[in-house]
Amino acid sequence: MDDLERIAAEIMAYYRALDECATLRRHFRHADEEGGLWYIEAVPDRGEWIVVKQAELTAAGQLHRYSWEHLEDENGGLTDQVVDPEQDPLEAISVEEFQVVWTR
Template structure:
């Protein structure tokens, strides 16, 4: 029987392999202008293509009330949320492309996980 921890390890390994790959990256920003979850909140995504879908490998959440949460294979989730497990579809999702530098600047300005 496969335990929960081995399945979690498989998921972490999957995202780690994608992040460490040399696949081209695409970057996106979502702004919650409709108030779906948190009006004014932003999310930034670094994605790679896998089997025809754009998979988020790093994600930054910027709640409207302040604060910041970042997710990757190193920290898949916390009490506030987690790395999306849904592909990013720029044709269907309300996201816009952003330059790599915009994502990296915010990512690098955050404290590293412990």
């Protein structure tokens, strides 16, 4: 296994552990400049909110989903930026609203 494969495996393992062990989750929605909607599931880790699931519903109606199981593709990838609900332009949503989009 080369260094890039090892790093990718470590990143996947980190997000998987966060997702599988989380007891607290928060869900958000954000509209982008192109008319797309972003749906985010975040969990706490060391005092920060880490995105473990992210779905983009584009203005054209395409859905792109990212999590530890699918970190990235040609359309984008799971953000590595922490979420700050107090500072970021995010709207809190219910888990049910998130799940409707995530399971679409």
